[in-house]
Amino acid sequence: MASMSSVGPNEDSTWTGSRDSGSISSIYPADCGDPEVQGSIQFAMNYIQKHAEFHIFVVNCRNLLLADTKKNHSDPYVKCYLLPDKTKLGKRKTTVKKKTVNPTYNEIIRFKIMMEDLKIQTLNMSVWHNDPFRRNCFLGEVDVDMSEWDFSNTLINEYALKARVSGQTPSSTRLTDSRGQMSLALRFLLQTSHNKSHRETGEVQIWIKDCKNLPPVRGVLIDPFVKCIILPDKSRKNRQKTRVVKRTANPMFNHTMVYDGFRPEDLREACVEITVWDHDRVNHHYIGGLRIGPGTGRSYGMDVLWMDSTTDEANLWQKMFQCAGEWVEGVLPLRMLLMAKFMTD
Structure with a gap:
């Protein structure tokens, strides 16, 4: 203060x-x-x-x-x-x-x-x-x-x-709209099944590299960390986090999150929600996020508010499919997310 x-x-x-x-x-x-x-x-x-x-x-x-x-x-x-x-x-x-x-x-x-x-x-x-x-x-x-x-x-x-x-x-209004940016990479690894009765599944790997120019919260330095969930699965076991990096607006995370058991057709209905937070003992403070997915507004035939990827976010998701088994990288601006699903621990 x-x-x-x-x-x-x-x-x-x-x-x-x-x-x-x-x-x-x-x-x-x-x-x-x-x-x-x-x-x-x-x-x-x-x-x-x-x-x-x-x-x-x-x-x-x-x-x-x-x-x-x-x-x-x-x-x-x-x-x-x-x-x-x-x-x-x-x-x-x-x-x-x-x-x-x-x-x-x-x-x-x-x-x-x-x-x-x-x-x-x-x-x-x-x-x-x-x-x-x-x-x-x-x-x-x-x-x-x-x-x-x-x-x-x-x-x-x-x-x-x-x-x-x-x-x-x-x-200064334009500066206020800026929530920083995140450097990350994605890949989808298809796992070969030797049992023809089982459908092929694979794992989504999300490599959170770093963030740049995160805005201060409460007028002081932040202790940022990242949360991740793949929607529409909102269960607690589907939630992953990075470590907290102390007192910086430019944290380096270098953290990979792995989600397995996905069929390729499932991923066309799914969305990776990544959010950045300032760590606080009482109540974490939201900074900004990404939703990387198809951006169609629909999932399994239902209208959903969280399927709202920007053009750049949707392009990175599509590129992951086109380069199966390879890392695809992007630097994306963080933004406000409507009805973020991973707002609490």
């Missing part, structure tokens, strides 16, 4: 000087009629290596828009996200400054995050007018792409606040 202070940076930080910069976009719906934006925000950034903490020293805002014209004042505060996580638990805020368009904060906002994960985030700083009786009013924002940030720069920088661009999908 956020740790904030009303004093200057601690002894681990060095904050000096000033330099102009700026960026674009927003993840928020329009408030207060989506007013025009003016003014600027000053803040500095520093990464404290020994604590694995990202610090944002919010200094002040200047020349903000007058939000409440009837009362002739604004009550501004600053809200901060590391995108693509925009959950409430991933949100940080300063205090509200009353009746001013030139608020001074001098507060430190902290995120507990590893440097390798910070470098794939976008810092979103937005300014809002606090209204206890109506929706808060958007006053402007700045985005900073942390993959391009020079972490030796601990200067206090001044950024011009930006408005949202009407009719365009914000870049």
Whole structure:
């Protein structure tokens, strides 16, 4: 959770000087009629290596828009996200400054995050007018792409606040939609039967290699693992998992799952559901998943919601049939899954 202070940076930080910069976009719906934006925000950034903490020293805002014209004042505060996580638990805020368009904060906002994960985030700083009786009013924002940030720069920088661009999908919204990607391989090994009275069966092998750019959960580093099930069999014995990889958005699993006893015609009615989770002692948190199958919407003559493979997922499944006995590989984007069947242990 956020740790904030009303004093200057601690002894681990060095904050000096000033330099102009700026960026674009927003993840928020329009408030207060989506007013025009003016003014600027000053803040500095520093990464404290020994604590694995990202610090944002919010200094002040200047020349903000007058939000409440009837009362002739604004009550501004600053809200901060590391995108693509925009959950409430991933949100940080300063205090509200009353009746001013030139608020001074001098507060430190902290995120507990590893440097390798910070470098794939976008810092979103937005300014809002606090209204206890109506929706808060958007006053402007700045985005900073942390993959391009020079972490030796601990200067206090001044950024011009930006408005949202009407009719365009914000870049931070696109980031939020991204749930990372998975590298995996499949193969179907047909087992030769010497008894002609038995139908030929085989085994499906699913090699989970790694994931890349998984989004943070609750604003902190994740402990990811993978679950797998082949639908329509929902039984517990049909469920398999990888190990948990600690504190990373780019886990390497290198884990093979094997399911046997499948006839080729059965697999044309089946779907491999793979889901990625953040491990938690109380309640695991869903990150994203894949459904690799025919994608027909039907299984054994019945309409089913889980037979919803994307084109890329269905193509990988089809390729497995075409290359029987050989590994077929793919890198697929993780996505939200409607009615995932393997949502709990």
